[in-house]
Amino acid sequence: GPVLKFNNVKFHYDSNREILKGIDFEVPAGKTIAVVGPSGAGKSTISRLIYRFYDVIEGSVEIDGQDVRDVTQKSLRTAVGMVPQDTVLFNDTIEYNIRYGRPDASDEEVREAARLAQISDFIESLPDGFNTQVGERGLKLSGGEKQRVAIARTILKSPPILILDEATSALDTQTEQEIQSALDAVAQDRTTLVIAHRLSTVVNADEIIVLRDGKIAERGNHEGLLAQD
Numbered sequence: 001g002p003v004l005k006f007n008n009v010k011f012h013y014d015s016n017r018e019i020l021k022g023i024d025f026e027v028p029a030g031k032t033i034a035v036v037g038p039s040g041a042g043k044s045t046i047s048r049l050i051y052r053f054y055d056v057i058e059g060s061v062e063i064d065g066q067d068v069r070d071v072t073q074k075s076l077r078t079a080v081g082m083v084p085q086d087t088v089l090f091n092d093t094i095e096y097n098i099r100y101g102r103p104d105a106s107d108e109e110v111r112e113a114a115r116l117a118q119i120s121d122f123i124e125s126l127p128d129g130f131n132t133q134v135g136e137r138g139l140k141l142s143g144g145e146k147q148r149v150a151i152a153r154t155i156l157k158s159p160p161i162l163i164l165d166e167a168t169s170a171l172d173t174q175t176e177q178e179i180q181s182a183l184d185a186v187a188q189d190r191t192t193l194v195i196a197h198r199l200s201t202v203v204n205a206d207e208i209i210v211l212r213d214g215k216i217a218e219r220g221n222h223e224g225l226l227a228q229d
C-alpha cells in the first residue's frame with residue numbers, strides 16, 4: 001500500500017476559515033509526489049499535518065497504513081524527515097545541529113553531509129557566527145545558510161519518508177542547482193513529498209498535484225500540466 005496517504009483531509013487554523021477542503025492523495029513507496037500551487041494555497045499546512053505540528057479536523061493522515069495520531073512522536077520523527085521553509089537552529093554548533101536526529105553518526109558522515117550541503121567551512125560555528133574552534137566571531141548565518149544546515153541534517157538522517165517544503169527557496173540559483181542534486185540523491189528511491197511554488201522545479205516528480213484555495217485543482221505529470229498552461 002501507499003506509505004503516505006491523505007484521506008479527505010479538512011483543516012482550519014484558529015479562525016474558522018477552511019484551509020484544506022477535503023484533500024485526497026497518496027505517495028506510493030519510493031515515489032516522489034509534488035504539491036505545487038500559489039502562495040496561501042495550503043501547501044505548507046499539508047507538511048505540518050504530516051509532522052503533527054497540527055492535527056486534522058476531519059479525515060486522516062496515514063503512514064504505512066497507520067493514522068499518524070496513533071504513532072508515537074518518536075517513531076514519527078524517525079520515519080519522517082523534513083526540510084522546512086524557515087529553519088530554526090539550536091544555539092549550539094552547526095555540527096550539533098547537523099547531528100540532531102542522528103547523534104550516533106560518525107564524524108566522516110557528518111563531514112560528508114556538510115560537504116554536500118556546502119557548509120563545511122562553518123561546522124564549528126554557532127548560528128550567530130561565533131566560531132567555537134578559533135574563538136572568533138564570524139558572520140551571522142543567513143537564511144540560505146540555515147536552510148543548508150537543515151539540508152545537511154536531512155542528508156545525514158536519510159529518513160524513509162522525506163518532506164521537502166520549498167527546501168531550496170532561500171538559496172541563490174547556482175547554489176540551488178548544486179544542492180538540489182544532493183537532495184535528489186537522497187530522494188532517490190525514498191518516499192518523498194516535495195512542496196514547491198513553481199512547476200519548473202518538480203520535473204522529476206512521479207505525480208504533481210496542483211493545490212488551489214485548499215482543493216486539488218489538477219493532477220498529472222509535468223508535461224501534461226505544462227501542456228494545459
Ligand code: ADP
Nearest residue numbers: 013014019037038039040041042043044045046
Ligand atoms: P502555502 O504553503 O501554500 O503558501 P500555507 O499552508 O502556509 O500556504 O497557508 C495556507 C493559509 O493558511 C494561508 O492563508 C495562511 O495565511 C494561513 N495560515 C498559515 N499558517 C497559519 C496559522 N498558524 N494560523 C492561521 N492561519 C494560518
Ligand code: ADP
Nearest residue numbers: 051073077082087088089090091100101150153
Ligand atoms: P523535536 O524532535 O524536538 O520534537 P521536531 O521533530 O518537532 O523537534 O521538529 C521538527 C524538526 O525541526 C526537527 O527534526 C528539527 O530538524 C527541527 N527543530 C525542531 N525544533 C527545533 C529547534 N528548537 N531548533 C532547531 N531545530 C529544531
